[in-house]
Amino acid sequence: MPEHISAQLDFSGRVALVTGGASGIGRAVATQLAGLGARLVIADRNTKGAEAVARKFGAEQAVALTVDVADPDSVTAMTDAVMDKFGRLDILVHCAGVGIERGFLETTPEEWQRLIDIDLSGTFYCAQAAARQMVQQGYGRIVTLSSTAGLRGGTGRAAYGAAKAGVVGLTKVMAVELAPYGITANALAPGAIETELVARMHSDETRRVYRAGIPMDRYGTPDETAFTAVFLASEQAGYVTGHVLGVDGGFLAAGVMHRQQNQ
Numbered sequence: 001m002p003e004h005i006s007a008q009l010d011f012s013g014r015v016a017l018v019t020g021g022a023s024g025i026g027r028a029v030a031t032q033l034a035g036l037g038a039r040l041v042i043a044d045r046n047t048k049g050a051e052a053v054a055r056k057f058g059a060e061q062a063v064a065l066t067v068d069v070a071d072p073d074s075v076t077a078m079t080d081a082v083m084d085k086f087g088r089l090d091i092l093v094h095c096a097g098v099g100i101e102r103g104f105l106e107t108t109p110e111e112w113q114r115l116i117d118i119d120l121s122g123t124f125y126c127a128q129a130a131a132r133q134m135v136q137q138g139y140g141r142i143v144t145l146s147s148t149a150g151l152r153g154g155t156g157r158a159a160y161g162a163a164k165a166g167v168v169g170l171t172k173v174m175a176v177e178l179a180p181y182g183i184t185a186n187a188l189a190p191g192a193i194e195t196e197l198v199a200r201m202h203s204d205e206t207r208r209v210y211r212a213g214i215p216m217d218r219y220g221t222p223d224e225t226a227f228t229a230v231f232l233a234s235e236q237a238g239y240v241t242g243h244v245l246g247v248d249g250g251f252l253a254a255g256v257m258h259r260q261q262n263q
């Protein structure tokens with residue numbers, strides 16, 4: 001336990017694994033952590049994208065890895081490669097994930113299984129493999145990606161919402177079981193964040209309906225989301241664990257809203 005806590009974020013000496021780092025929130029997390037001195041492994045199934053992000057920081061500071069987070073063997077190979085390259089693993093920010101917008105009545109078993117495999121099982125495989133290293137070091141920070149869809153209902157989110165609700169439960173269990181090893185585990189619950197995923201998934205109609213429920217009346221940015229992960233990944237956040245942090249412009253807080261009262 002540090003005696004004095006500096007307000008200055010400094011990740012020098014820390015090694016961070018950012019899954020899904022080729023795009024969106026993961027790319028923003030990797031960029032912010034690199035700027036604060038962390039050494040990085042950027043892992044993604046999009047090899048070219050991960051390499052492009054890693055190249056910005058140079059081979060001493062960052063490497064790219066190809067991984068399929070839904071495949072436990074691929075995940076084990078990923079954490080082995082982190083240890084080979086840097087000899088330690090302090091931080092996991094697990095951003096790899098996919099989305100789907102499909103009604104409960106229409107969702108097929110294949111669609112359901114794919115979302116559970118990538119978004120929920122992928123979180124389990126990556127966090128477990130990372131935690132097994134962190135336990136040996138007696139220090140670790142795990143940040144998972146849930147979603148407001150894991151906390152509230154909504155149309156078209158049967159598989160996605162179930163997977164993201166599972167991430168919340170898993171993160172809380174990790175927080176409890178890993179606390180004795182100096183490891184924290186927290187989840188982000190982003191709302192609508194302007195990333196490649198949302199560009200693919202949100203129609204104009206979805207955007208209109210979504211914004212009506214967001215007190216800030218806008219989508220968030222990858223950087224706004226990434227900074228909350230950086231906070232949770234910091235040494236200073238050592239007493240914050242088992243938390244689910246909404247990054248959502250107030251969406252989770254909102255009920256009935258008369259928009260004109262804000263103007």
Ligand SMILES: NC(=O)c1ccc[n+]([C@@H]2O[C@H](COP(=O)([O-])OP(=O)(O)OC[C@H]3O[C@@H](n4cnc5c(N)ncnc54)[C@H](O)[C@@H]3O)[C@@H](O)[C@H]2O)c1
Nearest residue numbers: 020023024025045068069096097147190192193195196197
């Ligand atoms: N953007 C949002 O509004 C939003 C909201 C809530 C939660 N999230 C969650 O945040 C995380 C990141 O989302 P994003 O918006 O940055 O998406 P994104 O599509 O921009 O990035 C996701 C990355 O994950 C990678 N990926 C997907 N499946 C993979 C697999 N099986 N193995 C390895 N890599 C894989 C993709 O190649 C991509 O680079 C996801 O878990 C998503 O569900 C996003």
